Amino acid sequence: MPSEPRLSARLFVEGPEAGRPRLDVLFEGDGGVTALMGPSGAGKTTLLTCLAGLLRPARGRIALSGEVLFDSEASIFRPPEERRVALVFQSLALFPHLSVWENVAYGVPRRKKSERKEVALSWLERTSALHLAHRRATALSGGEAQRVAIARALASEPRLVLLDEPFSALHHELRVELGAMLRELLAASQLPAILVTHDAADVARLASRLVTLDAGRITQDRSVSP
Template identity: 50%
Template sequence: MDKGLTVRLRQDKLIPLDVDFAVAPGEAMALVGPSGSGKTTTLRAIAGLYRPVAGRIACNGMAWFDSAAGIHMPARQRRAGLVFQSYALFPHLTALANVMEALNDTAREMRREAAMALLARVHLDGLEERRPAQLSGGEQQRVAVARALARRPDVLLLDEPFSAVDRVTRRKLRRELAELRRDLPMPVVLVTHDLDDVTRLADRLCVMHKGRILQSGTVAEVMTQPASAEIAELLDLAANEA
């Protein structure tokens, strides 16, 4: 498809991968599986932080990676907003400055105003001048989301975005992200081990194991009609780990 994200990755060595999926604009795809199943590697490949052996990644018709054509667009040139599991904020910069760092495509005199608007969008009004160490885990996560959106991304990538916060904060952040997602006209790829994240945030689900997609479909289809006993076991494991 021309619009949205298409991902096809193949490699046998290092980290085995056999991945093929597409995410339409405004749609969220969750990648679920045990540790070592290739979820985060797939996300990093989309962002340009990992170069797979073979395959193709395209967003809105533009090839970001194509092994056959010798294309590997650097991460900084890909319009991908990535929220890391650890948030990866600059510790010496304020929340406002962290977001402004991602506004390279915005005129310098407009960056502060744009960053303030993004922080307000994630409910951080009044905390703009605090550094990461002065923010709670949930507040740091909101800064990371605002920074990802500052790149005006064509795709939003979320790597275990709630794993570092407590259960109560996780529920609140999940609600906020679900509300935000309704206003995002871009594909979203979510890596998670928590099926509550999947049911509340995703439209479709890919179950991964040892680098392969075992089953994909709507969240309801996969969770109520697992294609094999192995998939049912992996989903049950994810549910019990949450």
């Protein structure tokens, strides 16, 4: 009997026009990085926000690592803070009033403050950002802020990592450098990840699978050759 995939999501999100849903998909996955591509308005960010618990679908079901996070028929909806799903937005959303290490420590679950700081510094070291630990988030460059955002996401002990165009504002050399770093960190932690991107080079560098969305539906799902 085949085992259940680590992530299984059957989602329907209503659109502004009758008969044209924002999202109507069956999405399943296990490990590795899945790249999500498609034109603007295709439903890519909608899929991520549903998985993260920031948007409640009209109907469907989401199960992650054997735990049901959403089931419209059973009236189950786990809030974002209970899902252990890390989401890195294009805008990064670091807290401007906190230092870098405090930003990373904020997401560390179930620890004393001293232990959260230790975990935060460890992840900053792994993302080559330890020297930034005591800076304010507002004093960071785009690349520095992205390293901190990745450290904060992984420090939260997630079961799934969602990345919404995390490298779009960076120049080519930095995209390549941070992409390589992220690939190594995800491989070491064996975490499944979904990467929204418009850049085919990001797919080639990071992903083992490519899913294409158009008008809220999956139009392509294939493996990516290394």
